[in-house]
Amino acid sequence: MAIRAFIFDLDGVLTDTAEHHYRAWKQLADEEGIPFTRQDNEALRGVSRQESLNLLLKGRRISPQQAQEWMDRKNRYYLERIRQITPQELLPGAREILGELRAAGLKIAIASASRNAAQVVNRLELRPQIDVLVDGNSVERTKPAPDLFLLAARLLGEAPENCVVVEDAAAGIAAARAAGMRCIGLGPVEQVGAADLVLPGLEGVRLRELLERLS
Numbered sequence: 001m002a003i004r005a006f007i008f009d010l011d012g013v014l015t016d017t018a019e020h021h022y023r024a025w026k027q028l029a030d031e032e033g034i035p036f037t038r039q040d041n042e043a044l045r046g047v048s049r050q051e052s053l054n055l056l057l058k059g060r061r062i063s064p065q066q067a068q069e070w071m072d073r074k075n076r077y078y079l080e081r082i083r084q085i086t087p088q089e090l091l092p093g094a095r096e097i098l099g100e101l102r103a104a105g106l107k108i109a110i111a112s113a114s115r116n117a118a119q120v121v122n123r124l125e126l127r128p129q130i131d132v133l134v135d136g137n138s139v140e141r142t143k144p145a146p147d148l149f150l151l152a153a154r155l156l157g158e159a160p161e162n163c164v165v166v167e168d169a170a171a172g173i174a175a176a177r178a179a180g181m182r183c184i185g186l187g188p189v190e191q192v193g194a195a196d197l198v199l200p201g202l203e204g205v206r207l208r209e210l211l212e213r214l215s
């Protein structure tokens with residue numbers, strides 16, 4: 001199966017917004033007296049805002065109104081943090097691999113569970129580098145459901161088996177597999193070990209090597 005398109009996750013793959021998500025949840029958790037550690041946060045990577053809140057609550061019960069207020073508050077903290085983002089915040093290697101993909105004529109999408117993805121992509125000035133952006137507003141079910149990646153493939157005009165997903169979250173790897181796509185996991189094996197290829201990050205990554213190792 002030929003590889004014709006790459007679909008990138010955004011948060012934690014192209015830029016370190018994963019840290020901003022963590023700090024925004026941490027601020028909320030501290031205000032509400034809920035213990036929440038960096039390790040707890042790993043399970044929130046890649047999952048929707050609502051599901052993140054459920055994980056943060058660890059079985060504590062709050063009313064639907066309170067849940068909405070907490071999610072809105074977390075999102076305000078997050079938006080305050082991402083206001084400062086500039087193209088400097090692209091993670092090492094991200095710009096280079098996007099450039100290589102473009103030069104090789106492969107298609108590129110960003111598929112993020114975040115409803116704030118468009119803002120981040122614009123601040124990173126990534127629009128001209130990609131063909132398609134789908135985000136948490138584009139589908140009902142986000143990762144680990146395959147919907148976001150399948151939509152990205154459809155908009156790119158490529159079959160799932162011709163797409164490669166790049167992800168930093170277990171939920172994202174599960175979504176890629178459910179979509180029938182090959183995937184590259186960035187980060188520790190405990191997190192992304194289910195991927196076809198595991199790398200520490202995009203720094204120093206060359207397209208030719210990726211294509212060889214995936215085929």
Ligand code: BG6
Binds near residue numbers: 011018045075136
């Ligand atoms: C994902 C992040 O990209 O988007 C998650 O990895 C986040 O941490 C999810 O919860 C939803 O983001 P948002 O911006 O819609 O709250």
Ligand code: MG
Binds near residue numbers: 012013
């Ligand atoms: Mg991510």
